[in-house]
Amino acid sequence: MENQDINEENINTQEENNIQNEAPQEENVTDAPTAEELLAQEKDRYIRLYAEFENYKKRTSKEKMEFFQYANQEMMVSMLGILDDFERALKEIAKNGNPADLQGIELIYQKFKSRLTEKGLKIMEVRAGDSFNVDFHEAITQIPAPSEDLKGKIVDVIETGYTLGDKVIRFAKVVTGQ
Template sequence: MIENNNNDKDLEKDTLNETSTPEETQRQAEEENLAEEKPSLEELLAEEKDRYIRLYAEFENYKKRTAKERNEFFLYANQDMMISMLGVLDDFERALKELSKNGNENDLKGVELIYQKLKNKLTEKGLKPIEVNPGDSFDVDLHEAITQIPAPSDDLKNKIVDIIEKGYMLHDKVIRFTKVVIGQ
């Protein structure tokens, strides 16, 4: 019975084609061409799936990037405050030097206690001094050369001769370069 229906439809097409006008025949040919040119459902599905995957990947990258930016913001949010506190640390170090030269032992202990407390609190928040010694190699990423002087010995040529001001890092970022004198 099903075969009969298919045969009947084919027969109807053949009779329509024989009795149809040239315009109808042309229209049918155009419809068949359009049907061939239209992408199949599988192609459309694959295209939409690809767009979805790309959009999802882009969104994941956006989430990672914003999370990283947020973490960096929290890490370095107190950078300005830390920079302003560096002057206070420098003043404490100068005061300790002077008190150790000619000061009262009790005054020295009191100032040293306060200095250590302040230094420890800043260290807890991520502040680290940049360790530099005379004779170390000059590193552009950590040091700032204030001046060059003739090297006192051959082994100090292009090396650090003196340290003018201590440098500091906040986590992994330099917030103040160590100011040094280089041997020439």
């Protein structure tokens, strides 16, 4: 019986050794990626990096275009005061001035306005009776509506609004009916 016990112990230790020897070999085989897997990983990394770089190029070119489009915004806003002064001068000269003076001022006004329009300035078309829109209009005050259909609508335009491209650079100042 003792031989049988010793033989069983030897067999058990041999099986344990075999299991221990086999286990690390299996782990080594599954842990090491193959050349195809490495190539696929690197290719995926390259494609992602390339796509990221293309998106970066598109984003920076778009930002650059927006910068150039709105670079003269500050200058345009400062010129709006001069444009308003021209409009007031035209009204006053039309009331009680010389027709030759009116024609000269009007010529200068049109030339100045056309140069600003060439650079992207647009006048907001706002009339009495239009609906009030906070995206384009600034309400200076509210007055009782002269008629029922003007309640909540624009009654008078105090100052013209302007856009540069798609961006509002000066809201139209209006009086609304209540």
